[in-house]
C-alpha cells in the first residue's frame with residue numbers, strides 16, 4: 221500500500237470564478253503530482269470537526285505554500301509590509317502539525333509550510349525581506365519552475381542525503397523568511413545572502429523553495445519527495 225499523505229488545504233476566500241460566496245479549500249496539481257510520482261497517495265485535508273483526528277489515518281503530512289503566517293502566530297505585532305494572513309488557517313495548520321508530531325508522523329513543509337513550522341515551535345519571521353538590508357530579492361514568480369538563486373546544503377542534513385549535492389539552484393517565491401530559528405531545529409540549507417532555505421528536526425523537514433513546482437520542468441527535485449515518502 222502506498223503511503224497516504226494528507227495535504228493541509230489552503231482556503232481561498234470568495235473565489236472570483238465561483239458563483240457562490242463560499243470559500244474553496246484547495247491544493248494544486250504540482251503537489252498532487254509530486255506525491256503521486258514519488259509513490260504516495262495525496263489526499264486533501266480541509267478543516268472540519270474531526271480533521272485533526274484524521275492524522276492517525278494517514279502516513280505523513282504536507283504543509284504547502286500559501287498566504288503569510290499571521291504575526292500573532294509568532295507573538296509579534298503586524299508590520300505594514302506583512303501580507304494577507306488568516307489566524308484561523310494558521311491555527312488549523314498548527315493543530316495538524318502538533319498532532320502529527322505527537323503521533324510521530326513525518327511532516328514536509330514547503331514555503332509557508334516551513335515558516336509555519338518555525339512559528340509553531342517558537343521561532344519568528346521577517347515580515348518582509350526588506351526588514352534585513354542584507355537580503356537580496358527572493359520573490360520571482362515568473363521563473364516559478366527555475367533555479368533563480370543558489371543554496372548551500374549542510375552536510376548530514378536530510379537534503380544532503382536526498383539530493384547528494386552541496387550547492388544547487390532553487391526557485392524563490394517568498395517575501396518572508398525565518399528570523400529566529402525555532403529551538404531544537406537545525407538549518408539544512410541557506411542562500412549566499414544568509415536566508416534560511418531549509419530546516420529540520422527529526423522527521424519534520426521543511427524547505428523555503430517550491431520543489432513541487434520545479435518538477436514541472438525537471439526531475440532534479442524528485443528525490444526530495446521520494447526521500448520524504450521513504451520516511452512515511
Ligand code: MN
Nearest residue numbers: 358391392428
Ligand atoms: Mn529563496
